[in-house]
Amino acid sequence: MSKKTAWDIVMLARDAQRPKAKDYIEKIVDDFIEFHGDRAFGDDKSIIGGIGRINGTAVTVIGQEKGSTTKEKMERNFGMTNPEGYRKALRLMQQAEKFHRPIITFVDTPGAYPGLGAEERGQGEAIARNLMEMSRLKTPIIAIVIGEGSSGGALAICVSDRIAMLENSVYSVLSPEGFASILYKDASKNKEAAEKMKITAKDLKELGIIDDIIKESENKEENLEFVSGELKNYITKTLKTLNKLNTKELLNLRYEKYRKIGKMEE
């Protein structure tokens, strides 16, 4: 595990064959029903949202989906979410709050979509709104980075009580290419940037940004099965812990979780 470079992990996280949100939902969520639309503009297929059961507990699931085939990738905009996607996610999360269902999010995006329409429809506002509202949703939230968790586009469904990353996933302020082009003025220095940025599960656990790392199998063919099992156990165990807290404790701890990041002694 530790022999891989950060760039090796970026490549694994982006691997087209890697299981996606849809695959994990199929494996671990029973009786899943997908719901659509933000009730304002449209239905963003880069976000799958719905309800189902994990180990008997009814949950709301939000997953960023990049798609597997070329056709599906196009439909799902390669996992690059538009404002209506974030608004659909928020609508379903607020519905979860109403019915006291825990929320599970699967994060996998190269970033929020930087398009003309996205700006016209308030990409910044949509992300900001999710950050604010998720910080005070009165129900437990678990976020899991399953592939690429890039920038504000990932954070917008990541504010949670527990955040875990799959062993071969990355979570970053920007893609290594974007980072290199800004700070080194050269996008081809992406590998160098990846090593510097501290974007692996191990680095982010050390930095106190994430809580847990979920193991993967070295065998690609078995990985979906293996990770699904790990995810199911992790979610079940974590919900059990979070369910012991009353709403006030839950929200105070969630606030403190983010409050302490980048806090310094004067």
Add this chain to the structure above:
Amino acid sequence: MVIDKIKKVNNADEEKPQKNTKAADMLVGKWVKCDACKEILYKDDVHKNLSVCPNCGKHFRISARRRIAQIIDEGTFVETYEDMPETDPIHFDGYLKKIETLREKTKIKEAVKTGFGEIHGNKVVIAVMDGNFLMGSMGSVVGEKITLAIEDAIKEKLPFIIFCVSGGARMQEGMISLMQMAKTSAAVAKLDDAGLLNITVLTDPTTGGVTASFASLGDIILAEPNALIGFAGPRVIEQTINQKLPEGFQRSEFLLEHGFIDKIVERKDMKKTLAQILELHKK
């Protein structure tokens, strides 16, 4: 009067291009060229006009210090958290050195100033970002100061006003910067829960992680005219969609048109507009 001076400079330009370089050198420090209408302006006139071009109305970018002087009643500003120490969470080569050099050069400590002050006698907590410091980017100090200022507003039951100018998250601090978006937005939620007024003022440019957090979360969102406001940068969008962006895209007027800001306010009217809103929220 300004126009006469400009004409003089312009004529000199045409007649003696050689000598003009020298003349221009002599004038350095007294004259500026408006990057919008290209007029040569006398610096004092611009300054007296609140750093707005007297010719075309372009709102130039201004420092936090000058902004505070324009908005806050004289003698009432009490700065908070001025000396917060820097951190280098991902040990990025040369980052702390860069901060140190920048502090010496600009005499600015970080990309945001926070404090208490009064606007026509109305007490507020105010945060003013400064684009002269690493593009107003948000790292841990900026995120922490804004969060503390919001918490001060909650503690003292005061309205919160923030002037935004930022290129977004500060890359040199990696994920710690991204997390400041979540932290500040969570603080805004608390401010909201406390029933306190939150006014955000978007100035040129407000982009990236700042647009995607507290800047877009005001109860009332004001903007200066023609400010660039957006999530993704215009160049990134052009590369993605492979076409030129329409005129005025991501400018204040565009955002007003699309329903994302409440009102565009010229700099000369900003203080009285804020005072008016504050008065209307008095209990």
